[in-house]
Amino acid sequence: MRKPFLAGNWKMNLDRARSLALAKSLREKCGSRTDREVAVCPPFVYLDEIVRALAGSKIRVGAQNCSDEVEGAFTGEISARMLKDVGVSLVVLGHSERRHLYGESDALINRKVRQALVAGLDVILCVGELLAERDQGVTEHVVSRQLTKGLEGVDEPDLARVTIAYEPVWAIGTGRTASPEQAGEVHTYLRGVLAGLYTDATAATVRIQYGGSVKPDNISSLMAAPNVDGALVGGAALKLESFLPIVEYK
Numbered sequence: 001m002r003k004p005f006l007a008g009n010w011k012m013n014l015d016r017a018r019s020l021a022l023a024k025s026l027r028e029k030c031g032s033r034t035d036r037e038v039a040v041c042p043p044f045v046y047l048d049e050i051v052r053a054l055a056g057s058k059i060r061v062g063a064q065n066c067s068d069e070v071e072g073a074f075t076g077e078i079s080a081r082m083l084k085d086v087g088v089s090l091v092v093l094g095h096s097e098r099r100h101l102y103g104e105s106d107a108l109i110n111r112k113v114r115q116a117l118v119a120g121l122d123v124i125l126c127v128g129e130l131l132a133e134r135d136q137g138v139t140e141h142v143v144s145r146q147l148t149k150g151l152e153g154v155d156e157p158d159l160a161r162v163t164i165a166y167e168p169v170w171a172i173g174t175g176r177t178a179s180p181e182q183a184g185e186v187h188t189y190l191r192g193v194l195a196g197l198y199t200d201a202t203a204a205t206v207r208i209q210y211g212g213s214v215k216p217d218n219i220s221s222l223m224a225a226p227n228v229d230g231a232l233v234g235g236a237a238l239k240l241e242s243f244l245p246i247v248e249y250k
């Protein structure tokens with residue numbers, strides 16, 4: 001049974017006071033839920049404080065990126081080991097904003113995935129097609145490539161620490177959500193790709209989140225779609241009033 005996994009990607013939003021207030025409110029309202037997994041992914045500079053604010057609760061703290069290197073002269077980078085050191089337990093990698101705004105390649109993302117796993121972090125590996133790619137009918141080709149290359153060298157036991165997030169780029173921050181049917185189709189396809197890379201049994205254990213304009217009013221129908229095991233939420237994760245109903249979807 002795959003436990004629903006609802007994660008908030010705060011991106012480059014909120015300030016110190018508002019980050020902390022949101023974390024504390026979430027702790028109070030859903031910090032002891034065990035029937036679903038909840039995570040927040042604040043900007044790097046607030047991670048340490050938020051880890052401490054959520055210590056002892058069930059809410060996990062994730063980073064939004066990490067370096068593909070272990071340590072050394074890499075100005076401006078943050079290593080997976082440093083994230084682990086401050087109590088972060090997971091990292092979002094391959095987000096479409098990293099791929100498309102900062103030119104991250106599948107190979108770079110794969111090196112980050114492997115660094116994160118070696119450092120003991122769990123990974124949310126994001127995949128998703130551009131609108132033009134969907135229109136050209138190459139969605140499956142694109143997400144299959146991103147998934148396969150992203151997981152290169154990741155062995156079966158480590159896959160237990162990986163969540164996949166399907167985030168169609170055309171649905172991110174646009175208010176245009178993929179329909180439950182569209183999400184379900186791609187999620188089912190992705191599980192098939194995982195089964196080909198590993199085994200059916202292992203693929204069946206991996207959670208696949210949907211991301212892209214997830215809101216309180218569409219979470220239930222998305223979660224009801226086949227192979228949708230959670231959500232990676234952007235804009236609606238920035239406020240308690242919108243993130244809490246997503247966490248508490250029925």
Ligand code: 13P
Nearest residue numbers: 009172173212213234235
């Ligand atoms: P929105 O929920 O704002 O569309 O963002 C989705 C996302 O990119 C989460 O990682």
